[in-house]
Amino acid sequence: MTEPHDFTTVIAQCLAYPDQPTEQLTSLVRDVLTMPPQPERAELEQMHQKIGADPLASRPIGLVYGGATKIKGYVFESPKLPEIRGASALLDWVGEHGINQIWQRSLPVETTDSHHPCIIFAGGGSFLAFAPADLAQELATAVEHEYTTQTLTANSVAVAAKFNLLELRYGRLYPQGRAEELYWVDTFLQDCRDEHKRGMLLDYYYPPAGVNPEDTSDKALRKRFFNRKTFGELVTVLATMFNRRRDERASYGETRYLPHYELMPWAEKCKSSDARPAVIEVRVGNDKRFLSESSARKLAVGRKVKGVDVGDLDSRLKPWAAPGDLKNDSWEKRWREFLENGEGRTTAYASSFEALKEMVVPAKDLSDIAAGSDPRRYIGLIYADGNNIGRLMATLATPTTYQLVSQALSDVAQYAVFSALAQHLQPVKAQDEETRNLRYVHPFEILTIGGDDLFIIVPGDKAFDIGLTIAQTFELKLTERLKSLAQSIGLSVSASHAMPMRYAGDDGTARALRDFLPFVGLSAGVLIAQENTPFFFLRDRVEELLKRAKKLARAHARRGFFGGAVDFMVMKSIAMVSDDITAFRKEALGDHKESMRRLTARPYAWAEFAGLLATIRALKQSRMPRSQLYRLRQALDQDQGDSVLISTMEYLYTRVRFRNPLGQTLQTHIERDWCYSGGQGRPGLPPWSLWLKDGSGKNGKPSYETIWPDLVEAYEFVPTDDERQTASEMSR
16 A cells, blocks of 8 residues: 655645745644634634744645546557557556656656655546646646657546635635635535525535435535545546546636547548558568557557567657656566466466466457357457446545545555456467467456556356455445544544345355445446457446445435445347346336336345355256246246246246246245345245335335346356366366
């Protein structure tokens, strides 16, 4: 973990720029940053006067915020894995090292840290940094220029704003910048009594966890006010400016011009983007391709990150050159360090890697990743994002707290991904499509782990287990880190309240997730598809799955449970979904509010998803005939008369025909765990359970949902322990 900077000195230096700060100024900055979280107006005005008496302290200080926009459009413009990898790596480099170099050029300092001391956080596609007020806008403009200089076609936004020293501790204090009008809690309480102002104020000053949104007593309103009056409020101001500049382009700085390369009718199209003229001929293996310069840069970076020779591509791209330190900070290097020196050194993956060492190479394309799957030729995309992270960051009290929480999110996300990969994967043999030689590969690709979000590609039959382990590890480790910060720096966080789950079984992982109450949850979309499916199509579908999962997580958060959720899909043919997942499920599965029989239970809370995987494994171990799974699935589709009752009778008839242990397995893992008790304490008709549409248990009409189609869809991609062992031996 990176040690936090002492921003007292940094802030004093920015206020005194271009001179050195005095001891008096540094002491005053320290006094401001250590003020109590809820001072009275008199104490605030006293400090305001003290600041006004110091000519340096009364100067404004700049904050610069920004990052890349429309990232997926740039990264996934090409269907080729090396270019996707290169685009992601290049954005990561600009977002961390490029921004650090900009600050070093303007404010040179000697430091052993990878970040300039003015940079509060940089990574995951965004950054936040202090700057002298006179340089702030110049630095913001330089950041936008750097993104364009390096990538040519990626969009970016950076904004700068000036704040008073006291605002670094308590957020916005002066309406319209008038220092004589201090807006504090007494003014807020008075304004809340005005019915014309109350609505907007209560929307902005949202209640912290544990405060009833309907409570408008002075005590509750004070909690709302002080929940927002922190350094995090300034980040909210900057984020609002960021969004406006992204949409309007001429706001907050010089006009932002979007990269555009006109494609003439006679020009040859770029074979990667299909949207720009090709200007460079490159040879990749036996494949000769004509690329635009932007695509060629992605390819060069993607190959250089993996240590692959780029041939004469470097000379063709001159005077531009790929950053020289790309490989030193690549995901592959971090992965090797995790296996050799980190907590992953005791895993089975580390043992296999130690035996093979330099023989193991990164996946060259999606076919290498799919080689680790059984059934073969399937890949799994996992796209995950933290829940309500923006609201958490908006309530952080100080720059140091902001840095520590940002670093915790980044560290935990990386650890969760690496731990899951090491737990569920092994190096596998794959055939090089160019040389036809067999070699060992790492069967995964990390496209991004940025802050609280991540996008990875793994073998198809490992995707569910890896996604579950990532979520469980992320929520557990982040809660531990936030608890530690709460004790060391007084970070204010609220734990979840327990919530009934639809799964009532005794699977160990499900029980642990059900009993654990996280501070912050992680939601994910998991999509399994054939390796040759167009990648842009997969990207759109997995993003839609994530949105559906986050929608369920938001519903749970309104009930006080902050854990994440997951939605998944197994796509064996691109023709399965011609439009979008919502439309497909509405038509095929009755997944809409008016439905009386919903042929899916997706999305799931993570505890429920663990229960679903445990149910599938129990059926597999009891040797449930695949033909009976599909026959019962077809029985659910009957749409005549009382179709729920008809399919229930069909299921019960089938279950009675089976001898133990299969009959007992169905009775335990389907009926007891999902239908009769569930987490809601209301009986169902197996394999149906009652569907509580509003999530509150007040829905009067009996509507039903079932896990059976979800179970059938995922069945082939949930290996038992024996199947995992067999597949592992065959892949070596």
